[in-house]
Amino acid sequence: MKLDELDTPAALVDISRMERNIARMQARMDALGVTFRPHVKTTKCLDVVRAQLAAGAKGITVSTLKEAEAFFAAGVTDILYAVSIAPSKLPRAMALRQKGCDLKLVIDNVPAAVEIAKFASEQRESLEVWIEVDTDGHRSGITPEQDALLEVGRILHEGGIKVSGVMTHAGSSYELHSPEALSELAEQERAGCVRAAQRLRDAGIPCEAVSVGSTPTALSAAKLDDVTEVRAGVYVFFDLVMHNVGVCSIDDIALSVVATVIGHQPEKNWVILDSGWMAMSRDRGTSKQAHDFGYGLPCALDGTPLNGWVMSGANQEHGILSPANPQLANGSQDESLAARFPIGTKLRILPNHACATGAQFPEYHALSDDGETTVWSRFHGW
Structure with a gap:
């Protein structure tokens, strides 16, 4: 299945990033x-x-x-x-x-x-x-x-x-x-x-x-x-907490949640997503760090971070995307939320804590460089 065909919310693993993270850690352990x-x-x-x-x-x-x-x-x-x-x-x-x-x-x-x-x-x-x-x-x-x-x-x-x-x-x-x-x-x-x-x-x-x-x-x-x-x-996945700690870049984060835009609240400058805390988890680990990413950092479907935007709120099945700084995030003040984030737009949200976000899903969709995804099973429970 192609990335843009995934039903959402979906846990996405970028295979290239994951393999790079694995190689980096193993090489360091071998050297030590x-x-x-x-x-x-x-x-x-x-x-x-x-x-x-x-x-x-x-x-x-x-x-x-x-x-x-x-x-x-x-x-x-x-x-x-x-x-x-x-x-x-x-x-x-x-x-x-x-x-x-x-x-x-x-x-x-x-x-x-x-x-x-x-x-x-x-x-x-x-x-x-x-x-x-x-x-x-x-x-x-x-x-x-x-x-x-x-x-x-x-x-x-x-x-x-x-x-x-x-x-x-x-x-x-x-x-x-x-x-x-x-x-x-x-x-x-x-x-x-x-x-x-x-x-x-x-x-x-x-x-x-x-x-x-x-x-x-x-x-x-x-x-x-x-x-x-x-x-x-x-x-192996990294996350936003690890980015704030300083041991990985945003481009190293291999796990994200694919979400779909389902609505707008223009008067509040909100974009509504179909992925709330049931998808992202309630982990707010970055809230005590220098850079608070809310419930996650939104990216375009190709993985490019939408700098200046943040997943600022989350209900059970609804996520709220809003500008971290309205003057910087909105681009042209004449550009409406609906024009920038049309209904049906799919985004990738990078998580605060990969362990907690992964635990919300029964499977991963592993993304290869050709844009195809493969289902990898995971399990829950004790």
Whole structure:
């Protein structure tokens, strides 16, 4: 199907941009001498993951057991489930390992360690567990110097659980916007995770893997000494938040939503689209950054940004396009909205957060250079 024939709203992946993003990240990881384990929660799409693996990635990171099950069924065996596991999910995780999946679990607290050791003992089978380390106070994890790090490691190790790694995610990198700050945080992330691994080893607890990663720090690290692997996810599509952080250009953003003009409100200077927050998501991640893109940046159907316009509002199925600066965005003051954006005009809207926008759709339409699109399936749920 041709691009201009798509029913809207539709999630569009620009294949050339995506492949360029994949190659860029893989080349950087190769130059830094580390393994790359992409986080596939951004796309939840086998076609994308195959491209990442073909480029040189080793294994994948997932955020749900459903992702682990789906990608294992498709032949991917080396999987890190990078969310601290709830005890109720242990039977499901064990079932995957019994089928041959090299599934690694993550925890960051003593009660979870006790539950995992107890479960493995009852099942008379082992599990592989990594400990999450907090290197920037962004979310979860155990800080490198906390006593709990060694206590969790000891409970697992003495319970017959393989403690094979530590992992961290410098999520606060999304709040930065200068190369110097990003490089500094990347080093903080690296040093903290390496320190945690060394403390475990010094306590007699084997810890082979040292896994770090976020898209901004992966692209900003000056060195990754003693790190074994890096994880990143949104780099494959990029988005407006990443553009504001400073790690991609507008032309690198590979995901957009194709929308159709369905009305005008001249007295308000509004163009009405058929794509609201059910298509774009409610994520307003750029609202706290230097450049607020509203619900997304509109582009012509060929991908050319409509500078000076913004998707300023969104209801469930209606999007509102308006000039960010009326004096600059309207061009000729005699040009009406209806003349500039006729009913039926199709646009592409670049998202604030590719993970959130992608999650609104059951499939992607992958756009090749010849203007043809192919359907790539993705999945929902946990």
